[in-house]
Amino acid sequence: MPTNRQVLIRSLPEGSLAAENYELVTLEAPNPAAGEVLCRTLAISIDAGSRAGLQGSASYAGAPTTGIVMNGTVVARVEESEDDAVPLGSIVTCGAGWQDYSVQPAADLTVLSDEVDPIHYLGLLGGTGMTAYFGLLDITDPQPGETVMVSAAAGAVGHLVGQIARIKGCRVVGVAGDDEKCRRLVDELKFDAAVNYKNAGFRNELKEVTPNGVDVYFDNTGGMVLGSALFRMNLNGRISCCGVVSQYDTSTPEPGPKGVPGLLVNKRLKMEGFLVFDYADRYPAAREEMIGWMNDGSLVPWIDEVVGLENAPTAFVDLLAGGNVGKRVVRVSA
Amino acid sequence: MPTNRQVLIRSLPEGSLAAENYELVTLEAPNPAAGEVLCRTLAISIDAGSRAGLQGSASYAGAPTTGIVMNGTVVARVEESEDDAVPLGSIVTCGAGWQDYSVQPAADLTVLSDEVDPIHYLGLLGGTGMTAYFGLLDITDPQPGETVMVSAAAGAVGHLVGQIARIKGCRVVGVAGDDEKCRRLVDELKFDAAVNYKNAGFRNELKEVTPNGVDVYFDNTGGMVLGSALFRMNLNGRISCCGVVSQYDTSTPEPGPKGVPGLLVNKRLKMEGFLVFDYADRYPAAREEMIGWMNDGSLVPWIDEVVGLENAPTAFVDLLAGGNVGKRVVRVSA
Numbered sequence: 001m002p003t004n005r006q007v008l009i010r011s012l013p014e015g016s017l018a019a020e021n022y023e024l025v026t027l028e029a030p031n032p033a034a035g036e037v038l039c040r041t042l043a044i045s046i047d048a049g050s051r052a053g054l055q056g057s058a059s060y061a062g063a064p065t066t067g068i069v070m071n072g073t074v075v076a077r078v079e080e081s082e083d084d085a086v087p088l089g090s091i092v093t094c095g096a097g098w099q100d101y102s103v104q105p106a107a108d109l110t111v112l113s114d115e116v117d118p119i120h121y122l123g124l125l126g127g128t129g130m131t132a133y134f135g136l137l138d139i140t141d142p143q144p145g146e147t148v149m150v151s152a153a154a155g156a157v158g159h160l161v162g163q164i165a166r167i168k169g170c171r172v173v174g175v176a177g178d179d180e181k182c183r184r185l186v187d188e189l190k191f192d193a194a195v196n197y198k199n200a201g202f203r204n205e206l207k208e209v210t211p212n213g214v215d216v217y218f219d220n221t222g223g224m225v226l227g228s229a230l231f232r233m234n235l236n237g238r239i240s241c242c243g244v245v246s247q248y249d250t251s252t253p254e255p256g257p258k259g260v261p262g263l264l265v266n267k268r269l270k271m272e273g274f275l276v277f278d279y280a281d282r283y284p285a286a287r288e289e290m291i292g293w294m295n296d297g298s299l300v301p302w303i304d305e306v307v308g309l310e311n312a313p314t315a316f317v318d319l320l321a322g323g324n325v326g327k328r329v330v331r332v333s334a
Numbered sequence: 335m336p337t338n339r340q341v342l343i344r345s346l347p348e349g350s351l352a353a354e355n356y357e358l359v360t361l362e363a364p365n366p367a368a369g370e371v372l373c374r375t376l377a378i379s380i381d382a383g384s385r386a387g388l389q390g391s392a393s394y395a396g397a398p399t400t401g402i403v404m405n406g407t408v409v410a411r412v413e414e415s416e417d418d419a420v421p422l423g424s425i426v427t428c429g430a431g432w433q434d435y436s437v438q439p440a441a442d443l444t445v446l447s448d449e450v451d452p453i454h455y456l457g458l459l460g461g462t463g464m465t466a467y468f469g470l471l472d473i474t475d476p477q478p479g480e481t482v483m484v485s486a487a488a489g490a491v492g493h494l495v496g497q498i499a500r501i502k503g504c505r506v507v508g509v510a511g512d513d514e515k516c517r518r519l520v521d522e523l524k525f526d527a528a529v530n531y532k533n534a535g536f537r538n539e540l541k542e543v544t545p546n547g548v549d550v551y552f553d554n555t556g557g558m559v560l561g562s563a564l565f566r567m568n569l570n571g572r573i574s575c576c577g578v579v580s581q582y583d584t585s586t587p588e589p590g591p592k593g594v595p596g597l598l599v600n601k602r603l604k605m606e607g608f609l610v611f612d613y614a615d616r617y618p619a620a621r622e623e624m625i626g627w628m629n630d631g632s633l634v635p636w637i638d639e640v641v642g643l644e645n646a647p648t649a650f651v652d653l654l655a656g657g658n659v660g661k662r663v664v665r666v667s668a
Binding site for chain 2: 219222226239241242243244247253255256257258259260261262263264265266267268269270271272273274275278
């Protein structure tokens with residue numbers, strides 16, 4: 001049997017997450033039984049939302065536990081199969097978590113098409129891309145000519161949201177945490193503007209780049225950036241609440257923005273949270289549209305690859321500090 | 335000419351509003367020109383939302399000014415008419431503000447039906463009632479069997495919201511600021527439960543009276559009660575943001591609730607603000623339905639009448655402190 005490295009949750013973080021909250025162990029890879037397959041992990045999706053699962057209180061990511069393999073979606077190759085429906089060599093996605101090998105029930109697996117690089121099933125075509133697609137289009141219904149603002153704009157979800165909004169004919173303004181990210185959003189992804197929320201003049205800069213206000217705000221962060229967006233929103237604006245990355249990596253979250261609910265009333269705003277799993281039956285059609293945009297060059301997916309399973313903890317800690325540009329994945333094997 | 339008493343805004347409040355922010359002056363009543371009528375004020379609507387118009391920053395109530403008649407909707411009787419379309423003796427509503435007499439363009443007036451006591455055009459059939467009707471039914475679409483929670487439940491809007499929800503087959507839970515109000519909501523208006531947010535055990539009591547959680551929350555207050563509601567909301571819950579009475583009468587508003595936007599995401603909640611004026615073209619149909627409910631006894635409108643124009647300032651200050659039960663009006667003449 002091959003050896004299997006696993007990254008376990010050693011302890012729950014108090015304050016910020018650290019690589020020391022994880023430990024790497026090595027054991028024998030498991031054997032698939034009838035109806036199961038052995039999956040070799042090719043790459044792991046690193047998601048800010050997973051941080052919520054490490055909080056002391058339960059969240060949508062479930063109650064936290066130690067001593068288990070860190071959770072995560074992966075793309076994998078089938079290396080042993082005890083089920084004819086999923087032959088050897090198939091490429092699949094599954095929730096294997098942070099390890100080299102896992103045994104999966106064949107019935108739970110979808111064999112991926114080989115028309116696109118499988119890595120995109122962790123980004124554009126995975127939960128990340130579906131989140132951008134439905135969270136923007138279904139929750140906010142952006143119209144041509146409207147201004148769409150997105151926070152964590154260089155992140156896995158944000159860089160797709162901005163591009164989808166641009167494809168829909170909107171003016172797109174991104175907010176990110178460093179000047180180089182802002183430059184790349186404008187130069188490489190054709191955002192109309194991008195501003196750095198860490199600048200002292202952020203609120204004024206945001207005002208300058210949204211001369212007609214903001215009709216749609218896609219919120220990945222909560223906190224101060226949400227508060228600033230509320231002041232720029234136009235009448236009948238829509239806010240899609242996707243996540244709270246500014247608040248995940250702490251034991252002492254900020255209070256909510258002052259404009260809630262006063263500005264919601266004055267401006268007739270709608271704020272709506274969503275979870276992408278609710279749209280699962282519409283993923284196939286969304287993926288088809290996303291592949292079309294990627295193939296014609298109107299949508300550029302950024303993949304931010306870190307090599308080596310042993311580096312997954314630092315890759316995650318760095319992501320929470322805003323170190324990623326686009327979709328961060330950990331490459332485990334070729 | 336009759337004399338006309340006017341209540342002027344003498345100064346803008348710093349901190350809480352006080353009767354001393356107003357002054358009473360007496361002058362001659364104006365003369366109507368061609369196309370105008372002279373209106374004698376019968377009663378004035380006292381609205382918490384008017385407090386927002388006295389803030390240092392502009393709100394939906396407009397920028398604040400001193401030296402002008404305090405704004406307010408009134409019901410009035412036409413005592414002189416220079417327009418045949420509005421004959422002497424007609425009962426009308428208009429934005430006369432806090433004074434005995436005003437001249438109004440006849441073309442702006444709607445002559446009220448004499449089928450109902452005109453005072454209801456300040457409550458059930460006025461902006462207050464329309465706010466309850468559209469803010470509940472259009473924004474949240476409550477379904478039979480769902481639990482509807484409302485804050486400032488004994489207030490002008492709240493006591494109607496709860497009754498409309500009950501008529502729609504919902505379980506209704508009110509939140510108010512004293513035990514006697516809570517008792518009356520249950521005994522007289524048939525709320526399923528009412529809890530006093532000033533009690534130390536408020537959060538536990540709220541939990542006890544919402545054993546199946548909260549599907550719809552009608553928020554008149556913002557602040558702590560909104561924060562508590564967020565924790566009781568069910569998946570796919572809807573929050574109608576109607577006003578922020580907890581925050582009007584202060585220069586130092588509280589921060590927003592901690593659950594925003596985190597709980598919106600986890601529970602797929604929708605929060606939506608509205609202003610009732612947007613529904614003006616549907617008022618006639620709504621009024622017809624409200625009159626039907628009042629006439630068959632399923633909806634009981636509470637009128638809280640203070641007598642005397644000179645008492646309008648204290649009636650307003652007291653309202654902001656939660657002194658009213660139901661719709662507060664100031665009776666100016668018979």
